Amino acid sequence: MSMLLNAKDAPSAxxxxxxxxxxxWQISLSAAQVCEIRSAAGTVAEKDLPWPDIDQRAYDLPSWVDLLDDLRSRLEGGLGFALLRSLPVEQESEHVARTMLWGIGQHLGYPDRQDAAGNLLHDVRDTGKHLSDDGIRVYQTKLPIHYHNDGSDAFMLLCYRQAQSGGRSQLISAVSVFNEILARRPDLAEILQHPFDFDTRGQGLPNAPPYQRIPVYTHHAGHLNVLYKRQYIDLAQRFTDVPPLTDKQIEALDLMDQVCGELAFEFTMNPGDIVVANNYDILHARSAFEDGESDEGRHMMRLWLTLPNGRPLPPAFEHTREFCHSFKRRKAKAGTAENTKGKPIQP
Ligand SMILES: [Fe+2]
Structure with a gap:
């Protein structure tokens, strides 16, 4: 294992x-960009095809080309995130809004499966279920979601409707968090580079145990990569074959949470906003929310994407439920010319 014991300087720090x-970090869409995505999504939505049958060729988005190149550079090599403002979704049906997100995602990268059932686009809203229900993930509740990352190289989250109250968003530079922990407690920075057990919430790979062992921070090929979900680390303690967390591990996780809180950038998403973030550099969180009695409730739509300009991934990520798809795509691409500008259609 390659340990990182020097503070790292990077644009994402x-x-x-x-x-x-x-x-x-905020990008307002132009009138031409809005017009193109609305027109393309309207046509695609009418056909009502399953997502795997709709690729980027179904969306003619010439005015998006430079924006998407810029976005890929921001995600890998820049701040690690951006916020696209004001896609006009409020007057659109849920289906058309999803179809807009799918089209932008198809042009930005390759949408990956987000669960064991193979779903490519998730609705993030309160289902009324509880984490104590088997396999229920936090995004299906109105609970606060603590600092964590999603799966694949990047996620896109479109706000279709906000909550009556709460549901504020936070982004955190995981690189800066590491630097801060290293400065305060190098011993705990090292512990975070050793494996922890994470509950996979029934979404693990076939025949795998219901938990996975992976470090919180992994240094590979000049990049620092994070995989963090305190809630799922704590939930994994329910399995009898998972060793209890040591006092030092708990201390390291507590410091991680504390520093994430100190370095969190908080903002509000409005309907039509899309946050896009690199999952290896950036953690995110949201506060608890309440929906009104009569309204339809907070509703976000989400994609997980492999990026054509994604970084080399640590071997330890190959069998994680979060990063296995990006790892597989990277492996399939090995030996072919690296394409960092534009995006080829993947068979
Ligand atoms: Fe998330």
């Missing part, structure tokens, strides 16, 4: 004060 002092 930002502090919330830096983000608050600039608008660079």
């Amino acid at each position: 930002w502090a919330p004060s830096t983000i608050n002092s600039t608008d660079d």
Whole structure:
């Protein structure tokens, strides 16, 4: 295992004060971009095809080409995230809104499965179920979602409708968090680079145990990569063959949570906003929310994407439920010319 014991400087190692002092992370869509995606999504939605049968060729988006190139550079080699503002979804049906997100995602990267059932697009909303129900994931509840990352190279989250109250979003630079932990407690920075057990919530690979062992931080090919979900680390303690967390591990996780809280950048998503973030550099969180009695409730739509310009991945990620698809695509691409500008259609 390659341990990282020196603080790392990278564009994705930002502090919330830096983000608050600039608008660079927000991108307003142009009238032409809005017009193109609405028109394409309207046509695609009418055909009512399953997602795997709709690829980027179904969406003619010439005015999006430079924006998507820029976005890929921001995700891998930049701040690690961006917020697209104001896709006009409020007057659109859920189906058309999903179809817009699918089209943008198809042009940005390759949408990956988000669960064992193979679903490619998730609705993030309160289902009324509880984490104590088998296989229920936090995104299906109205509970707060603590600092964590999603699966694949990047996620896209479109706000279709906000909650009556709560549901504030947070982004955190996992690189800055590591640097801070390293400065305060190098011993705990090292512990975070050793494996922890994570509950896979019934979404693990076939024949795999219901938990996976993976470090919180993995250093590989000049990149620091994070995989963090405290809730699922704690939930894995229910399995009899998972060793109890040591005092040092708990101390390391507590410090991780504390520093994430100190370095969190908080913002509000409005209907039509899409946050896009790299999962290896950026953690995210959201506060608990309440829906009104009569309204239809907070509703986000989500894609997980492999990026054509994604970084080399640590071997340890091959069998994780989060990163196995990006790993597989990277492996399949090995030996072919690296394409960092534009996106080829993958068979
Ligand atoms: Fe998430």
